[in-house]
Amino acid sequence: MSPATAYQHSHDNIQSLIDIAKVHDVAYTTNIHERTAKSITKHSLAAPEEIPLVVFTPESTEKTAILLKECNARRISVTSFSGGTSFGGALTATRGGVCISFEKMKDIIALHEDDMDVVVQPGLGWVELNAQLREKGLFFPVDPAPGASIGGMIAMSCSGTNAYRYGTMKEWVISLVVVLADGSIIKTHHRPRKSAAGYDLTHLMIGSEGTLGLVTEVVLRLTTLPKNLHVGMAIFDSFQQGVDAVIAFQKYGHKLEMLELADGPQIHAINRSKLAQLHLEEKPTLFMKFAGASLQAVNDQIKSVKQICSATKAIRLEVTNTSERIDAIWGARKCIGHALVAMKQEPTDVFLHTDCAVPISNLAALVKGTQKLIKDSNTSTSKKWFCANVGHVGDGNVHSSVIVPIEDKEKAEKTLREVARLALRLEGTVTGEHGVGLKLRDALIEEVGISGVNAMRRIKASLDEHSILNPDKIFTSGEANKMKAKL
Amino acid sequence: MSPATAYQHSHDNIQSLIDIAKVHDVAYTTNIHERTAKSITKHSLAAPEEIPLVVFTPESTEKTAILLKECNARRISVTSFSGGTSFGGALTATRGGVCISFEKMKDIIALHEDDMDVVVQPGLGWVELNAQLREKGLFFPVDPAPGASIGGMIAMSCSGTNAYRYGTMKEWVISLVVVLADGSIIKTHHRPRKSAAGYDLTHLMIGSEGTLGLVTEVVLRLTTLPKNLHVGMAIFDSFQQGVDAVIAFQKYGHKLEMLELADGPQIHAINRSKLAQLHLEEKPTLFMKFAGASLQAVNDQIKSVKQICSATKAIRLEVTNTSERIDAIWGARKCIGHALVAMKQEPTDVFLHTDCAVPISNLAALVKGTQKLIKDSNTSTSKKWFCANVGHVGDGNVHSSVIVPIEDKEKAEKTLREVARLALRLEGTVTGEHGVGLKLRDALIEEVGISGVNAMRRIKASLDEHSILNPDKIFTSGEANKMKAKL
Numbered sequence: 001m002s003p004a005t006a007y008q009h010s011h012d013n014i015q016s017l018i019d020i021a022k023v024h025d026v027a028y029t030t031n032i033h034e035r036t037a038k039s040i041t042k043h044s045l046a047a048p049e050e051i052p053l054v055v056f057t058p059e060s061t062e063k064t065a066i067l068l069k070e071c072n073a074r075r076i077s078v079t080s081f082s083g084g085t086s087f088g089g090a091l092t093a094t095r096g097g098v099c100i101s102f103e104k105m106k107d108i109i110a111l112h113e114d115d116m117d118v119v120v121q122p123g124l125g126w127v128e129l130n131a132q133l134r135e136k137g138l139f140f141p142v143d144p145a146p147g148a149s150i151g152g153m154i155a156m157s158c159s160g161t162n163a164y165r166y167g168t169m170k171e172w173v174i175s176l177v178v179v180l181a182d183g184s185i186i187k188t189h190h191r192p193r194k195s196a197a198g199y200d201l202t203h204l205m206i207g208s209e210g211t212l213g214l215v216t217e218v219v220l221r222l223t224t225l226p227k228n229l230h231v232g233m234a235i236f237d238s239f240q241q242g243v244d245a246v247i248a249f250q251k252y253g254h255k256l257e258m259l260e261l262a263d264g265p266q267i268h269a270i271n272r273s274k275l276a277q278l279h280l281e282e283k284p285t286l287f288m289k290f291a292g293a294s295l296q297a298v299n300d301q302i303k304s305v306k307q308i309c310s311a312t313k314a315i316r317l318e319v320t321n322t323s324e325r326i327d328a329i330w331g332a333r334k335c336i337g338h339a340l341v342a343m344k345q346e347p348t349d350v351f352l353h354t355d356c357a358v359p360i361s362n363l364a365a366l367v368k369g370t371q372k373l374i375k376d377s378n379t380s381t382s383k384k385w386f387c388a389n390v391g392h393v394g395d396g397n398v399h400s401s402v403i404v405p406i407e408d409k410e411k412a413e414k415t416l417r418e419v420a421r422l423a424l425r426l427e428g429t430v431t432g433e434h435g436v437g438l439k440l441r442d443a444l445i446e447e448v449g450i451s452g453v454n455a456m457r458r459i460k461a462s463l464d465e466h467s468i469l470n471p472d473k474i475f476t477s478g479e480a481n482k483m484k485a486k487l
Numbered sequence: 488m489s490p491a492t493a494y495q496h497s498h499d500n501i502q503s504l505i506d507i508a509k510v511h512d513v514a515y516t517t518n519i520h521e522r523t524a525k526s527i528t529k530h531s532l533a534a535p536e537e538i539p540l541v542v543f544t545p546e547s548t549e550k551t552a553i554l555l556k557e558c559n560a561r562r563i564s565v566t567s568f569s570g571g572t573s574f575g576g577a578l579t580a581t582r583g584g585v586c587i588s589f590e591k592m593k594d595i596i597a598l599h600e601d602d603m604d605v606v607v608q609p610g611l612g613w614v615e616l617n618a619q620l621r622e623k624g625l626f627f628p629v630d631p632a633p634g635a636s637i638g639g640m641i642a643m644s645c646s647g648t649n650a651y652r653y654g655t656m657k658e659w660v661i662s663l664v665v666v667l668a669d670g671s672i673i674k675t676h677h678r679p680r681k682s683a684a685g686y687d688l689t690h691l692m693i694g695s696e697g698t699l700g701l702v703t704e705v706v707l708r709l710t711t712l713p714k715n716l717h718v719g720m721a722i723f724d725s726f727q728q729g730v731d732a733v734i735a736f737q738k739y740g741h742k743l744e745m746l747e748l749a750d751g752p753q754i755h756a757i758n759r760s761k762l763a764q765l766h767l768e769e770k771p772t773l774f775m776k777f778a779g780a781s782l783q784a785v786n787d788q789i790k791s792v793k794q795i796c797s798a799t800k801a802i803r804l805e806v807t808n809t810s811e812r813i814d815a816i817w818g819a820r821k822c823i824g825h826a827l828v829a830m831k832q833e834p835t836d837v838f839l840h841t842d843c844a845v846p847i848s849n850l851a852a853l854v855k856g857t858q859k860l861i862k863d864s865n866t867s868t869s870k871k872w873f874c875a876n877v878g879h880v881g882d883g884n885v886h887s888s889v890i891v892p893i894e895d896k897e898k899a900e901k902t903l904r905e906v907a908r909l910a911l912r913l914e915g916t917v918t919g920e921h922g923v924g925l926k927l928r929d930a931l932i933e934e935v936g937i938s939g940v941n942a943m944r945r946i947k948a949s950l951d952e953h954s955i956l957n958p959d960k961i962f963t964s965g966e967a968n969k970m971k972a973k974l
Contacts (some may be wrong), residue, residue: 361602
């Protein structure tokens with residue numbers, strides 16, 4: 001299953017690819033800064049040599065197909081780029097090769113208001129898309145990092161805080177135009193809401209991290225903008241109580257707009273950062289959003305939530321629809337990322353995080369187990385490790401963040417691998433929304449077994465015979481092991 | 488991409504497979520009636536020779552794996568069977584071979600109430616599952632034909648009347664245990680609600696019609712039982728007005744529990760059958776269900792629906808929550824299948840139907856175009872063709888049913904192929920929920936292009952080297968073309 005031929009990244013071979021691109025009027029750059037920026041972003045690190053040799057910026061599906069066909073024939077590896085917000089090394093140009101960047105493909109091609117769908121190019125950001133949809137009362141709910149673009153969001157099968165209510169990228173893509181490694185162009189479906197027409201190539205591409213094909217056009221489902229927004233905050237003595245409240249909401253049949261549960265250390269980080277307007281009690285805190293087409297329905301949800309929070313012994317509950325309090329409460333949730341970074345005591349401190357997801361009934365056990373593993377690993381150093389947890393609780397997805405002195409980096413990484421194993425024992429996944437990239441390849445084997453990974457390898461080989469598309473990601477190939485033993 | 492080896496269905500080869508099954512205590516039968524019943528059901532026809540030579544009924548994943556490993560080594564083709572309600576020929580044993588039937592694997596393995604998921608075996612029916620869930624207040628919403636079982640529902644990527652509100656099988660499967668053609672066992676995920684761990688093998692299996700692997704264990708998402716049920720019925724002068732009302736509901740942000748739009752001839756069939764309590768006006772009729780955790784929310788939906796039906800000039804609207812009227816109204820919708828069959832004037836009359844889905848804004852055009860195509864094709868015979876349409880309107884999925892005298896069968900089939908082409912021109916699919924099987928293989932090429940079908944063929948070959956799993960379905964293989972030119 002290893003590629004039949006090694007990559008051919010000689011100067012001459014790359015130059016002749018550039019010459020073909022010129023003939024077809026495809027722009028490119030060899031500028032070192034631009035090339036570096038395609039592998040190394042503020043979210044993603046790579047070694048200085050792990051950057052593409054050239055960056056191409058095609059303007060159409062057809063030109064993308066010309067490039068891939070030539071790369072395939074010439075055995076040139078290809079990474080792709082849209083928003084650049086992924087974690088875990090999916091952007092790293094491990095083999096050099098070339099990058100195809102979708103920065104010139106950011107258009108909305110067609111908006112179908114009656115069908116509530118939109119046809120877009122991969123370089124379009126979800127924030128920019130929503131800005132344009134807002135005036136029509138429409139909404140695309142998948143909300144990863146603000147800079148993320150649709151192409152990368154598909155590649156990484158991302159989600160975010162809205163996933164509990166609306167689902168992940170897997171639920172919001174109707175169809176794709178994809179260029180395969182050999183330059184052939186496929187359209188996975190047309191625009192109907194549902195289809196049973198053959199293999200589900202749409203979902204096969206979602207989460208394939210640029211290893212199976214490059215998406216050049218997308219039909220996305222849309223929904224209506226949330227109405228009657230209310231925001232709430234409930235404080236509990238234990239993380240388990242917060243989880244119990246969420247389980248009770250779900251069993252009652254309520255689908256709140258958003259549910260985020262942060263532990264005490266996470267709230268401490270918010271307070272210490274002074275980034276939020278509020279000073280919060282440093283205990284497990286459930287942030288909630290309520291919305292719906294009918295105010296009555298929202299009020300009814302709030303009433304049930306009050307009863308349930310009382311039954312689960314919340315220390316305090318506040319629900320509000322005034323814009324000042326909404327901004328204050330949700331502002332506290334939103335600043336978590338920056339508040340965590342601000343917990344670094346030295347600039348050299350290392351910030352690590354997990355992305356595990358477990359069945360919700362096991363979530364509190366995962367958080368408790370994580371805290372214990374971190375505490376137990378922290379005995380040998382003089383400096384205390386900081387560990388905080390925030391969960392997209394409705395999905396059972398929790399990000400445990402750890403800040404450690406640089407000399408403890410390796411030890412902390414080893415501990416987080418144990419956290420991932422704990423998540424697997426709790427019937428979970430090592431990655432709820434960030435993807436595998438380079439970092440979780442071994443963990444993936446532990447999750448789906450070598451038979452599962454080998455099935456993925458066989459599919460990869462069937463669609464990308466020479467393994468030109470984002471090599472070394474998700475799993476190693478035979479050749480990858482040989483050439484890049486350090487990974 | 489054609490299988491390297493032809494199938495080896497000699498008596499000796501099959502007998503030695505049976506001998507191995509005996510060693511492993513796997514039950515089997517060679518009874519002609521039982522074998523026939525695996526290819527030919529009341530939903531599915533096949534030629535008398537297109538039945539399996541043996542039916543095995545394993546009781547576990549491991550025993551299924553033993554059978555597949557042996558079949559693969561011996562080049563014996565394998566069809567699979569659970570509920571037997573699929574259309575279009577997915578059950579047909581085109582090569583004979585053997586059948587693996589999941590009739591002894593119908594258990595609920597584990598119910599996780601707090602996580603709202605359930606682990607089941609493939610032979611379990613969705614009706615039986617819901618009967619067991621009801622007392623817990625839980626609900627599995629995917630509702631194809633009543634006899635359907637989970638394994639077949641996954642194979643065919645089915646849906647039903649609940650799909651508009653809840654989504655299709657694609658949205659309700661969390662993970663799968665699958666036995667691949669070579670006998671290897673994969674678990675696509677554990678039990679978390681979401682995962683970004685490698686290729687989405689779960690969705691690749693959903694809709695693969697038994698051609699990529701056999702599902703032996705399933706984790707299904709559950710939801711709460713609908714509360715506060717109300718049923719409604721709105722009558723319109725035109726199909727387009729009914730569609731317009733539905734579009735308006737969606738734009739308002741309402742997600743009704745169910746929406747089904749039947750045209751005038753469809754209502755005529757109901758009346759003529761006398762299967763319903765009601766005698767209905769023979770005009771386009773929108774059947775609606777309303778439900779929600781809060782009665783206020785349901786009442787608010789009903790209020791909006793009344794306003795919208797008034798604005799779209801519905802002739803009449805009724806909404807009720809009395810059980811007698813609910814039974815009367817929904818009883819009319821539910822008898823549609825039998826009412827259509829009762830429209831046959833001669834026992835030899837042929838009943839044909841479509842399964843197209845289009846973006847909702849094109850749905851009325853599809854129905855109008857279908858009626859015109861049928862009318863235009865009907866000129867040469869003395870007997871009038873009957874054509875009626877009922878749509879899962881929220882999904883844009885419409886079943887056009889045609890009843891013709893047997894001598895017009897071929898002509899009518901040709902006309903329905905034109906209907907499918909019209910659906911494609913209207914940016915739709917030829918199959919919204921029934922799958923490709925044998926009948927829609929050519930149409931699939933028209934839908935996703937030869938590049939799309941070839942990508943599917945490559946994936947098939949990568950996971951099933953000798954093409955033992957349900958050969959000839961979804962697409963032809965090279966060898967299939969040669970051996971079975973008649974298909």
